[in-house]
Amino acid sequence: MRHDPDAVMLFAAGFGTRMGALTATRPKPLVPVAGRALIDHALALADGAGVARKVVNLHYLGDQIAAHLAGRADVALSWEPEILETGGGLRAALPLLGPGPVFTLNTDAVWTGENPLSRLRSGWDPAHMRALLLLAPADRVTGHSGKGDFALDDQGRITRGGPLVYLGAQIVNPAGIEMIPGAFSLNRLWDAMIAGGTAHGMLHHGGWCDVGRPEGIALAEAMLQEAGRV
Template sequence: MPDAVMLFAAGFGTRMGALTADRPKPLIEVAGRPLLDHALALTEGLGTRVVNAHYHAEQIRAHLVGTDIAVSVETPEILDTGGGLRHARPLLGPGPVFTLNTDAVWTGPNPLDTLRAEWDPARMDALLLCQPAERATGRAGPGDFTRAPDGQLIRGGPLVYTGAQILRTDRLDEIDETAFSLNLLWTRLAAEGRLFGTLHSGGWCDVGHPEGIAAAEAMLDV
């Protein structure tokens, strides 16, 4: 069972506009707490926690001083989700890991607990936590996936990826690029019948844009 988590915090946060002119998106506050701290609260109890950083990496480092959380700095270039995760593997260890985006807030069950309960490494190389598009607060547009009766995911459909998953990181070695999105690996896993999904039963809000802050605080009822 995974006991390590990678939290993605390296992006430029361009959709946040002026809010990220002088700070990274994970340090923007929602309900009085930085987004990064909302995400970290979900990961308490795991043996290994790693946060990646690139844009204003020094602020991420300073924020985590005095904790047991490792920081994987990507320099000189940002590596995207797939490249960033592979870069952090020496810190995470060899087994499957949780990954968690830091630009969302949640209500209801801990998303990592939901993933843990459904993880079956005999059948899966990745298990993605999804949400029906009509219940995805702060996010417009179509969904990302359709979930088959056995849990397999295929591209396109009514489900939105929430930014939480369990993934076998050794499969990243199959990608030649240095900087790449995890979408590239998911496409391969889906073709092999190794990409699965499960559903979050609580609330989820995308806070990747300024309007998401108020939407998240309304969802949290603060």
């Protein structure tokens, strides 16, 4: 079994209901930002980090995403007959991802600065970690409303509550996930890892914009333009 991740799970199965009319006939991962579909922004991060295997889960209007990715021989598709949420989606994709730790990446955000997957790889310590989440202070992210999700202790371990927002990128060792039935969130795994002291976090120092709502598109494009990425 490998100890360092060489596969990434890209979450793309959801209904995208917060996008309103924009996702009535198009899945959210195909919504364009700065002339490129959201899923292509995510795949560019995986390519830039040299991640060999990429798995995309599909459900809502999945045929459109499958057609969009048809030219990508390095992308495998994990079809879900029903929405399994992030934990169930990861479990279903394990045969394609292979054993050992994997990256997971949400496809509804845009990034600037250091590649988030490369950043996570630099901090991964499989001897002491079962999860490593990428975080940023709530007042330094764009398009996100609400409080933070986590705090970090002096050992880099995460606890619930605090000023840091989870940015939808992590390395996780999913050992045992196959024993959890049905649809469930990755929060269920994190809670067990937090209790065991094996859930860690690190900071992203670049920009990050949530594109889960229509107004996030313009915010993300402005962030990319300011960073000279468009």
